[in-house]
Amino acid sequence: MGAEIDPLDFLEIDRLLTEEEREIRDAVRAFVEGEILPGIEGWFESATFPREVAKGLADLGLLGMHLEGYGCLGANAVSYGLACLELEAGDSGFRSFVSVQGSLCMFPIRRYGSDEQKERWLPAMARGEVIGCFGLTEPDAGSDPASMRTHARRDGSDWVISGTKMWITNGGIADLAVVWAKTDEGVRGFLVPTDSPGFSTHDIHRKLSLRASVTSELVLDEVRLPGDAVLPGVVGMKGPLSCLTEARYGIVWGAMGAARSCFETALNYAKERVQWGRPIAGFQLTQRKLADMAVELNKGMLLALHLGRMKDEGRLKPQQVSMGKLNNVRVALEIAREARAILGANGITLEYPVIRHMNNLESVYTYEGTNEIHTLILGEALTGLRAYDR
């Protein structure tokens, strides 16, 4: 009892979780095993996002689970993180879906919306009846979103928005787009029903990453919205940036899910694959790979949990989330690549989850602030000197 080391929980991090947190984690894991893993190879290969699974995620209670009220669960940040981890151990596409819905769309409505906006959208979004997307990035405004061109002007009591948003997760399947646009007062957030005249989307095809997730371009051509479509509670880039901090927090955990799946697959494979008359796990070079993977996985988990506890205490700063995103996605990608190598030729097929996670993590490395941008955020926090000004 307790004497053996569990390769998947080397440091007994499990014990740092409450019973309820473990139960929530187990419930999401059971859902992933039952509803996502059996279909994911096919969805990834055919580049489809299964709507019925999205409904299941809603029924489970995952959409907006860390928000209070309006049909949301009100779970703590650690539980939300664990849910992201388990989802991403299935596929980054589903974690992305939940991040976009909960952290990028429901969060700003909850934080900056009017009572009417909250009543109108949040319960339906928690039930998965309204799917959201978050439009910040543009073809010419990526890491520097403040250079956006999308513009909203007042016309009587209405707003009229024009512009193009690019790389928008859930864009083509969304019912509601949270669009950030320049106004005379500064950047503001708009709740744009996707059936508004002048609004159209074009899905991005031929992706080799996040294939089981919809990524689209949004085109707003003189889209006319009533005056109450604007989020009243925030003006300026701190609006969208605060949403990104929320979603990045989920990624800190999610990346560890993809990494765990790769590590587990590689460990099992190495113990079974025999070359030179013995399991390849018995070779020192393989053991070094496995040991390094386990070290980074456990460190990343501790980092995620630490940030989660800080978030639950209400003291987590965006720069601290940046440290988590920078590290955990980077090490997850390294773990995925090492695991890919351990699997040899099998590592390049969809029969094993590894190359799928590896390719997905390339997106995760780029979106929600690239690795470079988070490095610069840390650099600024450390030195007080901002290295990414215009």
Next chain:
Amino acid sequence: MDVVVLVKYVPDPTGTPKLGEDFLVVREGTDGTLDPGDEYAVEAGLRTVEAHGGEVTLVSMGPEVAMSAIRKGLSMGAHRGVLVTDPALRGADALATARVLAAAVSRRPFDVIFTGSESTDGYTGTVPMAVAGLLGIPALTFARKVEVGEGAVRIERQTDLGYDVIEAPIPALVSVTASAAEPRYATLKGIMAAKSKPVEQLSLADLGLDPATVAPTQRVLGITPAPSKGAGEIVQDGDGAVARIVDLLVEAKVI
């Protein structure tokens, strides 16, 4: 409609259970869970109260950690839980278990008791009938389909060749198979709500049971590993091959 579901906490079925010196499964300090077979019973119970109103009470016997099996059932949607736990019950055999469960169930009126068909760790498959026998109610076993109606319950009982349709007046006990009702996922809301649902922990004294009546009447003297499977038979092409295959299929009760 008052529904009772008997649930068991078993060592994690994906792991290898450890046996103690007395050849009994070590339950302390090992990861465990609600018996997956019992999830079907919980689902059948939930569907019954969804159709007819009422509440689902989970009843379990086991060590204190068995409360986690009850909580799992509560997070699926059951309403209350009762756990009987007592040091004197360590090593309880199937009959003793049935005595305890029957005593716990009979404290309140009930209409239907659902159980799994057999536990994933012990596999005796005798507890459901014994509980029904002790309570003096009909046992409808191996249900692949359950319909609870006014005053009666009707099941399709799985048999080797097909199924029998059986009906009994309620109160009655129904043991379900994995075809009866695909269990729902525990939802996050269910998990958070489970915390505030009433659970009782009872001892033998609370049930008015004398430890002597539940003392084990059997002892495991020794165990041997199951013989490993021999090589399969390869039926070669040629005369008699078809007949041999038919014989094998009949032997396997497939045709």
